[in-house]
Amino acid sequence: MLRIAVPNKGSLSEPAATLLREAGYKQRRDPRELVLVDPRNEVEFFFLRPRDVAVYVGSGTVHAGITGRDLLLDSGAAATEHLELGFGASTFRYAAPADAVSSIEGIHGKRVATSYPRLVKHHLKSFGVEATVVRLDGAVESSVRLGVADVVADVVSTGTTLRAAGLEIFGEPLLKSEAILIKGPDVDDEELAVLTGRLRGVLMARQFVLVDYDVPNEHLDATIAVTPGFEAPTVTPLHGKDWHAVRVMIPRSEANQIMDQLYAAGGRGILTTELLAVRL
Ligand SMILES: Nc1ncnc2c1ncn2[C@@H]1O[C@H](COP(=O)(O)OP(=O)(O)OP(=O)(O)O)[C@@H](O)[C@H]1O
Ligand SMILES: O=P(O)(O)OC[C@H]1O[C@H](OP(=O)(O)OP(=O)(O)O)[C@H](O)[C@@H]1O
Numbered sequence: 433m434l435r436i437a438v439p440n441k442g443s444l445s446e447p448a449a450t451l452l453r454e455a456g457y458k459q460r461r462d463p464r465e466l467v468l469v470d471p472r473n474e475v476e477f478f479f480l481r482p483r484d485v486a487v488y489v490g491s492g493t494v495h496a497g498i499t500g501r502d503l504l505l506d507s508g509a510a511a512t513e514h515l516e517l518g519f520g521a522s523t524f525r526y527a528a529p530a531d532a533v534s535s536i537e538g539i540h541g542k543r544v545a546t547s548y549p550r551l552v553k554h555h556l557k558s559f560g561v562e563a564t565v566v567r568l569d570g571a572v573e574s575s576v577r578l579g580v581a582d583v584v585a586d587v588v589s590t591g592t593t594l595r596a597a598g599l600e601i602f603g604e605p606l607l608k609s610e611a612i613l614i615k616g617p618d619v620d621d622e623e624l625a626v627l628t629g630r631l632r633g634v635l636m637a638r639q640f641v642l643v644d645y646d647v648p649n650e651h652l653d654a655t656i657a658v659t660p661g662f663e664a665p666t667v668t669p670l671h672g673k674d675w676h677a678v679r680v681m682i683p684r685s686e687a688n689q690i691m692d693q694l695y696a697a698g699g700r701g702i703l704t705t706e707l708l709a710v711r712l
């Protein structure tokens with residue numbers, strides 16, 4: 433049975449469970465459940481702290497897991513990135529009070545507070561910067577005001593937390609993170625093929641919608657140029673008319689613009705439909 437580690441708390445927990453549920457896997461009802469067996473899909477889920485997921489996957493006790501790229505890199509575990517999951521996006525950045533420090537070189541000799549010490553030490557070393565890394569569990573942004581550090585290195589999403597603490601970002605991001613599927617050192621891709629295919633299917637369904645429209649034969653080439661599809665659109669003759677019906681996938685973010693273009697090109701009865709899951 434495939435063993436998969438899933439974050440039990442924090443920002444990644446809810447979207448990870450939603451993704452797995454949409455991919456047809458059983459998910460827990462009670463947030464205190466630690467293990468969940470899904471016999472129909474031959475999968476066992478282990479609900480672990482987000483930070484620990486990479487440790488378990490890297491040690492080989494579970495085959496795969498969902499975590500953040502930043503957490504994987506900070507863990508130093510032997511797990512590897514397998515698939516980007518499209519949620520939990522963040523950047524990892526340095527910040528300090530305005531004018532205090534404004535470049536990575538400027539961190540030299542200072543104290544840097546972070547919950548990601550391995551990642552930060554590795555980054556500073558690559559710049560030849562020597563600094564004291566102060567490891568904190570969370571709420572790192574308060575460390576400067578409270579006098580335990582001069583600089584923070586932390587996850588930034590909207591930047592609201594930094595601003596509220598009177599800190600300003602400086603330097604290039606240490607990394608761009610998002611939720612990822614990771615796999616253990618001895619797991620071959622074949623073992624994860626069904627899981628990966630299902631997750632990709634849901635991710636794709638989130639990015640695309642299905643569009644259906646009717647079009648007079650003389651305008652068919654023009655509308656197909658607007659919606660070429662992946663391979664080729666499905667085109668069906670309409671009964672008793674010199675028209676065709678077309679069905680094709682289009683990017684969700686461009687759906688309304690494409691509908692406008694189809695109408696202008698002669699398409700009528702244009703409608704879009706949500707996709708639940710896709711397998712291409
Ligand atoms: N505000 C946010 N927006 C998007 N992703 C975030 C945000 N905060 C954290 N993350 C991502 O979530 C992961 C860390 O999750 P989280 O912060 O929930 O765990 P934690 O800090 O270990 O746990 P906790 O905050 O409960 O102590 C990282 O991959 C991080 O990039
Ligand atoms: O840029 P923002 O949108 O403000 O989000 C970033 C904040 O979110 C996370 O904190 P979390 O809620 O996980 O608390 P923690 O620091 O205690 O882990 C992260 O550590 C930042 O503090």
Ligand SMILES: [Mg+2]
Binds near residue numbers: 442570
């Ligand atoms: Mg956190």
